[in-house]
Amino acid sequence: MRTVVIGGGISGLACAWRLRRLGAEVLLLESEDRAGGVIRTISRDGVLYEAGPQSFLLAPALADLIAELELDGELLLADRRAPRFVVIGGKLRKVPLGPLGFLTSGLVSSGTKWRLVSEPFGRTTPPEDDESIAAFVRRKFGADLLDRLVAPMVSGIYAGDADRLSLRGAFPSLYQAEKQFGSVIRGMMKSKPAGEKSSGGTSRPSRGGLAALAGGNESLVARLAERLGDSIQRGTRAVSIAHAPAGGEARFEVGVDRGGRRETIPAASVILAAPARAASSLLAPLVPAAADLARIEYAPVAVVAGSYSMEHLRSPLEGFGFLAPRAERLRVLGTVWNSSLFPGRVPEGQTLLTSFVGGMTDPAAAGLPDEALFQTVESELRRVLGLLLAPRARFAQRWSAAIPQYNMGHAALLSRIRAALADAPGILLAGNYLEGPAIGACVALANRTAERALSPADSRP
Numbered sequence: 171m172r173t174v175v176i177g178g179g180i181s182g183l184a185c186a187w188r189l190r191r192l193g194a195e196v197l198l199l200e201s202e203d204r205a206g207g208v209i210r211t212i213s214r215d216g217v218l219y220e221a222g223p224q225s226f227l228l229a230p231a232l233a234d235l236i237a238e239l240e241l242d243g244e245l246l247l248a249d250r251r252a253p254r255f256v257v258i259g260g261k262l263r264k265v266p267l268g269p270l271g272f273l274t275s276g277l278v279s280s281g282t283k284w285r286l287v288s289e290p291f292g293r294t295t296p297p298e299d300d301e302s303i304a305a306f307v308r309r310k311f312g313a314d315l316l317d318r319l320v321a322p323m324v325s326g327i328y329a330g331d332a333d334r335l336s337l338r339g340a341f342p343s344l345y346q347a348e349k350q351f352g353s354v355i356r357g358m359m360k361s362k363p364a365g366e367k368s369s370g371g372t373s374r375p376s377r378g379g380l381a382a383l384a385g386g387n388e389s390l391v392a393r394l395a396e397r398l399g400d401s402i403q404r405g406t407r408a409v410s411i412a413h414a415p416a417g418g419e420a421r422f423e424v425g426v427d428r429g430g431r432r433e434t435i436p437a438a439s440v441i442l443a444a445p446a447r448a449a450s451s452l453l454a455p456l457v458p459a460a461a462d463l464a465r466i467e468y469a470p471v472a473v474v475a476g477s478y479s480m481e482h483l484r485s486p487l488e489g490f491g492f493l494a495p496r497a498e499r500l501r502v503l504g505t506v507w508n509s510s511l512f513p514g515r516v517p518e519g520q521t522l523l524t525s526f527v528g529g530m531t532d533p534a535a536a537g538l539p540d541e542a543l544f545q546t547v548e549s550e551l552r553r554v555l556g557l558l559l560a561p562r563a564r565f566a567q568r569w570s571a572a573i574p575q576y577n578m579g580h581a582a583l584l585s586r587i588r589a590a591l592a593d594a595p596g597i598l599l600a601g602n603y604l605e606g607p608a609i610g611a612c613v614a615l616a617n618r619t620a621e622r623a624l625s626p627a628d629s630r631p
């Protein structure tokens with residue numbers, strides 16, 4: 171009997187691919203005509219726009235997947251030394267890459283530097299109750315570090331609000347380091363993994379560099395969809411999951427809507443790789459506790475890109491890009507300098523800048539009309555980067571539910587749902603709201619979920 175995977179984003183595609191590699195029969199249901207979710211690339215007039223993730227960390231499971239799909243020849247690796255910037259007082263300030271550079275920079279106060287230096291030699295205990303990222307940083311290192319570096323970084327990763335995001339949910343390794351060792355820095359140093367096993371059993375470095383694909387990041391999901399072939403049913407929306415009648419081979423029946431026609435698909439196991447709210451509505455009739463998945467919020471984000479003539483830059487842009495603290499009163503959360511990181515993004519003589527607007531601290535901004543959105547971004551880039559003229563080409567993509575928020579109580583919520591799903595063997599979860607929104611994290615979880623789906627003794631979520 172086959173496994174049915176619901177949802178054709180990177181999590182669902184990676185689950186289906188891993189199941190196929192393990193010799194299982196799989197059927198992936200995707201409600202849209204296109205698989206791939208928010209990983210989307212638009213090529214227009216020689217410019218390569220990324221409508222979703224601009225790049226990815228080459229984590230071991232993701233590196234394995236890229237090699238299996240024979241895409242490793244398309245990998246572009248960013249310079250690890252490419253500087254990052256933060257806007258302070260309306261001007262770009264370089265974020266030091268090493269401890270010594272950080273301590274000698276003027277990015278934070280001397281008091282904050284002392285708290286950082288002395289932290290490994292002290293011992294603290296995290297509170298019993300869940301703690302926000304903002305509360306954690308203020309308690310351990312002070313508001314200076316939070317406002318100038320951590321909160322902008324959180325906006326860059328989650329488009330979230332540091333006062334609402336849970337440390338245990340969003341950055342569990344920091345919580346565990348303090349809980350076990352009494353010091354975040356000392357704990358992270360002692361618990362740093364030496365390596366990680368790939369799906370093929372070989373050892374890969376536990377961290378990879380920043381990467382992209384030469385033809386655009388959509389090449390990854392497009393190749394997965396191509397290789398899966400008829401195992402994907404597009405334009406097919408799952409509407410229900412029920413236990414199959416006793417005595418048959420199937421454990422579940424998945425009700426689907428295909429162009430207004432209702433059908434039932436038998437399945438030995440079901441993997442829900444859909445967004446949290448969709449998973450909630452499908453699972454709640456079987457597992458009432460799963461209704462709480464609908465409480466997980468998603469940040470709205472607008473992706474706004476522009477191609478500029480190099481001659482219209484006040485100075486060459488070299489580096490990753492910048493993040494903007496809220497104190498700077500910019501609506502742009504941050505901007506990536508795509509063509510400084512990876513070649514082939516724009517025609518010669520141009521540079522590509524991609525900015526992000528909205529998030530949980532300014533959700534209304536993501537819904538601005540096109541012209542207002544472009545004007546907002548371009549006026550702020552003129553202030554920060556000294557751009558002399560408007561872009562030669564523009565692109566905008568709005569995502570009403572872009573990134574799941576690991577807000578306060580997130581870890582406890584997932585723990586309750588996983589405990590309830592233990593009583594429904596054969597129903598499993600995958601997705602970016604579980605173990606991190608990064609592509610590599612989604613692929614690693616998808617691999618483990620696919621393997622559990624085929625294990626009768628351990629088919630829990």
